[in-house]
Amino acid sequence: xxxxxxxxxxxxxxxxxxxxxxxxxxxxxxxxxxxxxxxxxxxxxxxxxxxxxxxxxxxxxxxxxxxxxxxxxxxxxxxxxxxxxxxxxxxxxxxxxxxxxxxxxxxxxxxxxxxxxxxxxxxxxxxxxxxxxxxxxxxxxxxxxxxxxxxxxxxxxxxxxxxxxxxxxxxxxxxxxxxxxxxxxxxxxxxxxxxxxxxxxxxxxxxxxxxxxxxxxxxxxxxxxxxxxxxxxxxxxxxxxxxxxxxxxxxxxxxxxx
Numbered sequence: 001x002x003x004x005x006x007x008x009x010x011x012x013x014x015x016x017x018x019x020x021x022x023x024x025x026x027x028x029x030x031x032x033x034x035x036x037x038x039x040x041x042x043x044x045x046x047x048x049x050x051x052x053x054x055x056x057x058x059x060x061x062x063x064x065x066x067x068x069x070x071x072x073x074x075x076x077x078x079x080x081x082x083x084x085x086x087x088x089x090x091x092x093x094x095x096x097x098x099x100x101x102x103x104x105x106x107x108x109x110x111x112x113x114x115x116x117x118x119x120x121x122x123x124x125x126x127x128x129x130x131x132x133x134x135x136x137x138x139x140x141x142x143x144x145x146x147x148x149x150x151x152x153x154x155x156x157x158x159x160x161x162x163x164x165x166x167x168x169x170x171x172x173x174x175x176x177x178x179x180x181x182x183x184x185x186x187x188x189x190x191x192x193x194x195x196x197x198x199x200x201x202x203x204x205x206x207x208x209x210x211x212x213x214x215x216x217x218x219x220x221x222x223x224x225x226x227x228x229x230x231x232x233x234x235x236x237x238x239x240x241x242x243x244x245x246x247x248x249x250x251x252x253x254x255x256x257x258x
Contacts, residue, residue: 007048007060007086008251009076010112011035011067013137014160015227018048019245020057021252027245029055032227041075045083063088064255066111066247089255091115098257101150109150112247116142117150118257119250120223123241128218133205133239134247135226137161141208143216154208159201159228166197178231201228202235209238 005028006021012035019030031051039047052059063080065088067073073090080086091111093101099117101109116132124130124146131153132142138161141154157165159178167175176193184199186192213220224232224239225246233242243249 003062005058005060006252006255007063007080007088008248008255009063009065009067009088010115010247010251011065011069011072011076012112013069015136016072017248018051019248019252020052020060025252025256027249027252029057030245030248035069035072037069037071039072039075041078041082044076045079048079049083059084060086062086062255064091064251065089066091066115066251068110068112089258091251091254096254096258099148099150103150103152110140112136113140113142113153114150115247115250115254116140116225117144117148117250118254119225119243119246119248120144120221121148121253123221123223127221129216129220131209131212131220131222132246133209133222133224133226133229135159135224135228135232139205139226139228141212143212143220154212156204156208159197159231162201163193163197166193178228180231180235198231199235202232205232205236206238209236213238 004023008019010017016035017032019027022028063086077088080088093107093109120130120132128146130144134140137158139156139158143151143153145151176190180198181191181194184195186195222239223241225243
């Protein structure tokens with residue numbers, strides 16, 4: 001039975017990224033939708049069918065799922081089984097025998113972080129180590145060693161979560177768009193908030209990357225991905241590459257390596 005198109009679904013706490021890949025493992029279509037824990041399998045099947053129809057894409061023949069929101073991942077699996085006759089492969093540390101998770105509790109690592117491990121491999125041709133900075137609801141720093149070793153990392157509050165917490169506790173502060181102002185010194189409340197939330201966050205990322213690199217025995221390449229990566233592109237000095245599709249592409253490459 002043909003395996004392509006391959007559907008890749010990366011389910012995060014805030015958004016879900018969906019892609020279709022062809023026989024060459026290239027992503028031909030990608031979509032980003034809001035993660036909703038209340039949506040049922042039939043609703044998800046309708047959503048998927050609508051996306052495929054709008055893009056003029058064929059229905060998937062196989063699927064791979066990464067989920068940090070277990071009810072949603074299970075519902076996607078049911079939707080694919082019932083309506084597309086596809087049995088999805090669900091990523092976890094326990095079903096990837098060629099990955100070495102060097103944590104105290106290996107099965108506690110999130111599926112998206114394992115996908116990042118595979119997505120980062122193309123950047124490691126001249127480096128023994130890589131650090132993937134994944135800007136999502138939380139900001140994850142995934143430290144990866146050559147030979148598919150997941151060495152550990154850092155978990156920090158996401159930029160939007162920090163902003164929402166600030167606005168909820170300071171009622172008079174205006175809600176703002178998270179974008180970089182022209183100068184660090186703000187001349188009004190909006191620019192001052194943008195400076196603190198964007199420039200301040202970028203400095204946190206740079207500082208943590210310097211600390212991580214100092215603890216590694218060899219040079220490490222740093223790759224940024226996730227929605228907020230576009231905002232801090234060109235601001236962070238310690239990031240070498242920006243790759244918006246790294247996690248989704250890693251999911252496809254992970255599926256192909258089984």
